[in-house]
Amino acid sequence: MTVAALPDFTSSYQLTWPISLDELGGILERVRQRRLRESALQPAEFIGVSDSSRSVRQLVSQVAPSSATVLVTGESGTGKEVIARQLHERSGRTGAFVAVNCGAIPPELLESELFGHEKGAFTGATGLRKGRFELAHKGTLFLDEIGDMPLAMQVKLLRVLQERVIERVGGVRSIPVDVRVVAATHRDLEARIQQQRFREDLFYRLNVVELNIPPLRERRDDVIPLLDEMVRRSIARHGIGVSFSDEAMDMLEQHAWPGNVRELANLVERLVVLRPHAVVRLIDLPREISGLTEPVGAAGQSVASLVENAIAPSVALPDEGISLREHIETIERNLIREALSMSDGVVAKAAKLLGLQRTTLVEKIKRLGL
Amino acid sequence: MLIFRVGSERRERQFSQQGWAGMIMSAGSAGSVVVIDPDQQSARTLQQMIEFLDTPSVVIADEDNWAAAVDDTVELVFLGRGLADSPAREIETQLLRDRPSLAVVRIRDDSGSAA
Numbered sequence: 160m161t162v163a164a165l166p167d168f169t170s171s172y173q174l175t176w177p178i179s180l181d182e183l184g185g186i187l188e189r190v191r192q193r194r195l196r197e198s199a200l201q202p203a204e205f206i207g208v209s210d211s212s213r214s215v216r217q218l219v220s221q222v223a224p225s226s227a228t229v230l231v232t233g234e235s236g237t238g239k240e241v242i243a244r245q246l247h248e249r250s251g252r253t254g255a256f257v258a259v260n261c262g263a264i265p266p267e268l269l270e271s272e273l274f275g276h277e278k279g280a281f282t283g284a285t286g287l288r289k290g291r292f293e294l295a296h297k298g299t300l301f302l303d304e305i306g307d308m309p310l311a312m313q314v315k316l317l318r319v320l321q322e323r324v325i326e327r328v329g330g331v332r333s334i335p336v337d338v339r340v341v342a343a344t345h346r347d348l349e350a351r352i353q354q355q356r357f358r359e360d361l362f363y364r365l366n367v368v369e370l371n372i373p374p375l376r377e378r379r380d381d382v383i384p385l386l387d388e389m390v391r392r393s394i395a396r397h398g399i400g401v402s403f404s405d406e407a408m409d410m411l412e413q414h415a416w417p418g419n420v421r422e423l424a425n426l427v428e429r430l431v432v433l434r435p436h437a438v439v440r441l442i443d444l445p446r447e448i449s450g451l452t453e454p455v456g457a458a459g460q461s462v463a464s465l466v467e468n469a470i471a472p473s474v475a476l477p478d479e480g481i482s483l484r485e486h487i488e489t490i491e492r493n494l495i496r497e498a499l500s501m502s503d504g505v506v507a508k509a510a511k512l513l514g515l516q517r518t519t520l521v522e523k524i525k526r527l528g529l
Numbered sequence: 530m531l532i533f534r535v536g537s538e539r540r541e542r543q544f545s546q547q548g549w550a551g552m553i554m555s556a557g558s559a560g561s562v563v564v565i566d567p568d569q570q571s572a573r574t575l576q577q578m579i580e581f582l583d584t585p586s587v588v589i590a591d592e593d594n595w596a597a598a599v600d601d602t603v604e605l606v607f608l609g610r611g612l613a614d615s616p617a618r619e620i621e622t623q624l625l626r627d628r629p630s631l632a633v634v635r636i637r638d639d640s641g642s643a644a
Contacts, residue, residue: 173635176571176610183575184582190605190632268626283622525581 180521185504205241206388207381211373215242222368223249228320230305230365231343233372236421239343240303242370246341247299254298254337257291262307269312271328274319280329292325292336299339305365306346306357317361340365375416375423382412385420389427399435401427406441407449414448432500435493492527495520499529562587565595565620566609566636575607575636592616599624605632 174182205216222229223246231239240258247256264272271280275290291300302308308316319325320340324333342365351357375382386403394400403411416422426448430439441449494513502508510520523529562579564587566572572589579587590598592612599606606624608617621633 172633173637176636176638178575178578178636180578180582183578186605186632186634187579187582272626283619285619 181505181507184499184506184524188499188504205238205245205372206385207378208384209378209380211378212381215370215372218368218370219245220249222246222370224251226250226339228339228365228367229341229370230348230368231341231370231372232348233343233345234374234419235345236419237372237374238420239345239372240301242372243299243301243303243341243343247301247339250299250339252298252339254296255294256299256301257295258301258303259291260303261312262304266309266312269309270315273312273316274325274327276328277330280327284329287327290325290327292319292338293334295336295338297337299341302340302342304344305342306344306348306351310356310358313358313361317358317364320361320364375419379412382414382416382423383408385423386411386427389424390431393427393431397431399431401430401434401436402438404438404440407439407444410441410444410449432497435489488527491523492529495523495527495529499524561600561603562605562607563590563595563598563603564588564607564609565590565592565598566607566611567591568609568611571610575609592620595620596623599628599631603631605634608633608635610636610638 172186174186205212205219207213207215219242229243229246231242233239243258244256259272261269271284271288271290273290273292275288275293276284278284278287302316319336323337324335326333348357348362348366352359352362375385386408390400411423418425426445430443434443437443495509498509498512499506501512506520506524507517510517513520515523564572564575564579566575566589569589576587576589588598588603608621612620617635621635624631624633
């Protein structure tokens with residue numbers, strides 16, 4: 160099982176006491192794996208050499224210092240939050256950058272999330288709680304997936320944008336807020352207005368400046384610089400890099416990238432885990448990218464091929480030499496991590512995959528700080 | 530350092546191996562962990578188990594001071610067996626409302642109910 164395919168650790172989970180070390184190890188491993196996946200290989204800046212990327216960056220520079228509301232549009236995974244953060248960082252505003260995913264919060268909780276609530280406002284409101292608008296005072300509030308906001312909430316948001324005051328749920332006091340709003344959506348808001356699912360007046364209030372991020376397939380020149388940055392970040396964060404053959408690079412440039420930059424980042428994460436320090440060839444790429452019909456590649460690797468690749472990574476000995484002991488430890492660490500990943504963190508299963516006694520593996524895990 | 534010259538006739542598609550000796554995979558730990566449990570004995574047992582398997586910073590808290598313990602660096606929260614159902618549910622709700630992506634693990638006694 161690859162890291163990318165590891166089932167996500169659900170936010171709420173139950174264990175029965177007494178807990179075994181295997182169970183606990185599985186939990187810790189899943190949290191660790193999730194962090195690895197979310198390790199922000201996606202660049203913190205909007206990277207690209209294409210004309211459209213340059214235009215986006217120029218517009219960000221022009222708009223950022225103003226307090227104008229910005230609507231960032233673009234397909235999922237294009238980097239809308241990256242743009243929103245850059246708008247904030249270059250705005251000179253002293254408050255925080257606060258992000259809310261309007262599509263991820265249940266409608267009945269959204270008002271409380273945005274505006275906060277007073278103690279006793281509803282069942283479970285055990286204390287006063289500030290909302291995201293108040294938390295973003297003198298800063299920037301990023302309203303992601305604004306197209307998914309319920310209509311009833313759109314009315315309240317419009318009023319806040321017009322009057323610049325909020326009222327907490329259950330409160331009677333109007334609280335002034337100085338917040339710069341950046342909204343984003345992957346939806347066609349004008350179409351949703353036609354469908355009466357989005358308010359036209361709110362659209363015009365948000366769309367003071369529209370910043371459209373083109374999909375990656377329309378800026379193929381950006382693929383390689385993005386890849387370069389992601390590998391840089393991987394080396395900086397995890398100490399692992401990969402390199403690519405010419406054929407693999409050509410194919411990556413030709414791919415349509417329906418998941419955009421996020422898809423590219425996920426691919427790099429997977430390759431870094433499965434082929435650390437190796438040269439990625441065409442056959443190592445997922446079939447949907449390589450176009451090859453045989454079930455080969457990173458996702459379809461057998462344990463045997465993983466072992467072979469780990470033991471004999473395709474790297475040249477650098478001029479300055481290496482520490483063989485540390486290199487062997489790296490291989491050992493990688494194989495143990497992969498075995499734990501494949502066994503959902505169950506040490507006994509991982510030990511079987513590695514041909515070790517469970518106690519030996521536990522000792523190694525502790526010694527290697529895994 | 531990576532070498533990549535975009536726009537050159539034959540692009541350098543190679544990432545240099547500089548600093549290879551330093552490229553030791555840092556697996557890291559599960560990060561900061563908070564155990565919320567008024568039962569100090571079971572909390573300490575869990576802390577020791579986590580430290581045996583991992584090397585994170587484990588903080589023990591109770592019903593009164595958990596909010597201060599769960600800061601932005603915390604990735605995992607255990608709601609210990611010493612917490613009764615009602616406060617455990619309340620804490621879990623508040624945690625997930627503030628940090629929807631936080632990993633929260635509820636621990637129950639073998640009997641099926643929290644102690």
